[in-house]
Amino acid sequence: MTAVLDDEVEEGRLEDGHLDGGRREQAKAERRTRIVRAARDLIRETGDTDLSMRMIARRAGVSLTTPYNLFGSKRAVVLAVFEDERDFVVRFARLEAANAIDRIFAAHDLAMSYFIEDPQFYKTLWKALLNTQGADSTGLATPERLERNRAAWRALIEAAQDEGLTDTMVTSDTLERALSNAANGAMLAWAMGALPTRALGPTAALGYALALAGAATPLGAGPLRARILRCQEKLARGN
Amino acid sequence: MTAVLDDEVEEGRLEDGHLDGGRREQAKAERRTRIVRAARDLIRETGDTDLSMRMIARRAGVSLTTPYNLFGSKRAVVLAVFEDERDFVVRFARLEAANAIDRIFAAHDLAMSYFIEDPQFYKTLWKALLNTQGADSTGLATPERLERNRAAWRALIEAAQDEGLTDTMVTSDTLERALSNAANGAMLAWAMGALPTRALGPTAALGYALALAGAATPLGAGPLRARILRCQEKLARGN
DNA sequence: TCGACAATTAGAACGTGTTCCAAATATTCT
DNA sequence: AGAATATTTGGAACACGTTCTAATTGTCGA
Numbered sequence: 001m002t003a004v005l006d007d008e009v010e011e012g013r014l015e016d017g018h019l020d021g022g023r024r025e026q027a028k029a030e031r032r033t034r035i036v037r038a039a040r041d042l043i044r045e046t047g048d049t050d051l052s053m054r055m056i057a058r059r060a061g062v063s064l065t066t067p068y069n070l071f072g073s074k075r076a077v078v079l080a081v082f083e084d085e086r087d088f089v090v091r092f093a094r095l096e097a098a099n100a101i102d103r104i105f106a107a108h109d110l111a112m113s114y115f116i117e118d119p120q121f122y123k124t125l126w127k128a129l130l131n132t133q134g135a136d137s138t139g140l141a142t143p144e145r146l147e148r149n150r151a152a153w154r155a156l157i158e159a160a161q162d163e164g165l166t167d168t169m170v171t172s173d174t175l176e177r178a179l180s181n182a183a184n185g186a187m188l189a190w191a192m193g194a195l196p197t198r199a200l201g202p203t204a205a206l207g208y209a210l211a212l213a214g215a216a217t218p219l220g221a222g223p224l225r226a227r228i229l230r231c232q233e234k235l236a237r238g239n
Numbered sequence: 240m241t242a243v244l245d246d247e248v249e250e251g252r253l254e255d256g257h258l259d260g261g262r263r264e265q266a267k268a269e270r271r272t273r274i275v276r277a278a279r280d281l282i283r284e285t286g287d288t289d290l291s292m293r294m295i296a297r298r299a300g301v302s303l304t305t306p307y308n309l310f311g312s313k314r315a316v317v318l319a320v321f322e323d324e325r326d327f328v329v330r331f332a333r334l335e336a337a338n339a340i341d342r343i344f345a346a347h348d349l350a351m352s353y354f355i356e357d358p359q360f361y362k363t364l365w366k367a368l369l370n371t372q373g374a375d376s377t378g379l380a381t382p383e384r385l386e387r388n389r390a391a392w393r394a395l396i397e398a399a400q401d402e403g404l405t406d407t408m409v410t411s412d413t414l415e416r417a418l419s420n421a422a423n424g425a426m427l428a429w430a431m432g433a434l435p436t437r438a439l440g441p442t443a444a445l446g447y448a449l450a451l452a453g454a455a456t457p458l459g460a461g462p463l464r465a466r467i468l469r470c471q472e473k474l475a476r477g478n
Numbered sequence: 479t480c481g482a483c484a485a486t487t488a489g490a491a492c493g494t495g496t497t498c499c500a501a502a503t504a505t506t507c508t
Numbered sequence: 509a510g511a512a513t514a515t516t517t518g519g520a521a522c523a524c525g526t527t528c529t530a531a532t533t534g535t536c537g538a
Contacts, residue, residue, distance in 0.1 A: 022505075022506070023505065023506090024506075024514070027505090028515080048372075052495085053494080054494085054495095062516080062517090063516060063518065064496095064517090064519095065516075065517070066516060068496070068497080069516075073495080074496090127371050127372075130369040131372060132366050132370075132430075132431065133370060133495090139433045169464075169468060174474070175449075177445075178421070178445060181420075181421050181427075181428065181443075181446050182421050182446065182450075184424035184427050184428065185419065185421055185423035185424035185427070186424075188424070189420065191371075192371065192379065194378045206416075207421065207450070209453065210409075210414075210453035211421075211449040211453060213452070213453030214451070214455075214463070215449060215452070215467070224453070228453065229408060229409075232409065232413050235413070236410075261536075262534090262536085266534085266535090267485080292526085293523090301486080302486060302487045302488070303488085304487070304488085304527085305486060305487080307525090308486075312525080312526080313525065313526090372494095
């Protein structure tokens with residue numbers, strides 16, 4: 001955990017080892033990152049072919065049983081890859097826009113940019129996360145990660161309420177769920193091959209705009225309607 | 240194909256065998272239904288445990304290789320079970336309601352009733368359909384079935400447009416996609432265990448209502464807003 | 479009726495995710 | 509330093525989806 005993208009795992013930096021509790025725990029964390037990194041590289045290089053636990057283990061230089069000790073299942077490893085790739089919350093914090101609704105769509109564009117810039121990688125990831133034949137099936141994100149994300153979106157929506165753009169009768173929780181479902185539905189269609197990558201962004205944005213417009217005050221309704229039509233055009237052009 | 244729910248497969252009724260082209264084709268169709276039925280019964284009895292191809296084949300009284308000859312993959316068999324269970328279009332046609340929007344929600348309730356009345360069964364089915372580790376991955380429905388459903392929904396939406404309830408600037412195609420994504424997002428959350436069965440209906444309906452309200456005319460906006468608040472209440476009570 | 483032919487069959491095989499085991503290894507505690 | 513302990517390791521094993529082979533079955537055309 002707390003794996004950063006651009007550090008190399010070195011044996012040497014034990015100076016601050018007291019932070020992670022003993023040496024044993026540190027070695028475990030190191031194996032963890034090696035495994036996650038091996039899985040990531042394999043997906044990057046060959047898509048979902050060759051993404052077997054035996055391959056991941058060999059690449060990470062560990063035994064086949066070790067990923068099961070540290071993660072529990074292949075799905076958990078893939079989930080770790082997924083969450084490791086996304087420094088979302090960091091970039092999320094420094095988003096700026098003219099009003100709360102523009103901010104929502106800026107956040108949406110940011111979230112989508114990951115998938116659009118590296119479709120092969122994230123499609124493989126998503127498809128692997130949809131495989132719930134195992135026992136636990138923790139959903140598409142770690143519980144704490146999920147809750148953090150939801151809270152961030154709720155805050156964005158509440159800002160829109162404060163600016164008088166959406167009706168306060170529709171709870172931020174309600175709206176957040178609706179937006180999340182719209183996005184996940186689009187992602188699902190995309191992962192299943194029913195939606196081309198170029199249509200993913202506009203489709204999800206359209207779902208956002210429609211749901212927000214459904215909860216909008218007269219003040220917020222205008223810009224949202226315009227956004228809906230813009231997304232619709234973009235989709236029509238794409239076809 | 241053309242499998243009806245409540246007929247028993249009998250060897251005797253060959254009188255109208257000329258309808259299906261030769262005897263060979265008929266035997267093949269019979270094996271098909273036996274396999275689908277075996278898979279359905281296994282899911283009904285034991286959930287996703289024991290839903291192996293070897294089990295299905297044994298139960299259907301065929302060899303392990305036969306399902307592969309007739310369907311191609313386990314996923315295709317499950318998809319056949321899924322589509323066999325749903326005499327949706329039949330019941331869909333005879334829906335009645337005061338106005339087009341009520342009709343949309345009546346159709347939605349009908350669609351959801353399958354899942355809510357037999358959650359175990361359909362959750363297993365959905366989870367199995369999400370497994371796309373195989374090659375083809377035809378999505379959540381057969382192409383022709385999918386297109387038929389989409390057309391039906393589009394017709395419903397166009398009726399709402401004709402009655403002046405939703406803005407014609409928002410295409411029926413656009414709106415249909417938005418509704419479909421909202422529903423699929425809710426189904427996904429449900430299948431992954433993030434949404435309890437009791438919340439599935441209201442959540443999906445809420446997504447529908449919000450998206451429709453986002454495209455509504457002043458005439459349609461009122462009832463939709465009321466519906467949104469009703470769904471929200473229902474969800475709040477459920478928690 | 480009989481040969482041609484299409485499909486199913488049994489069975490083995492491959493690679494997969496996952497689990498179990500005894501043995502080896504490294505760390506922690508006293 | 510030496511004992512106790514936690515983890516990894518190699519290896520085998522299981523059930524699974526899927527594919528392949530040769531042999532067999534039952535149906536169709538002449």
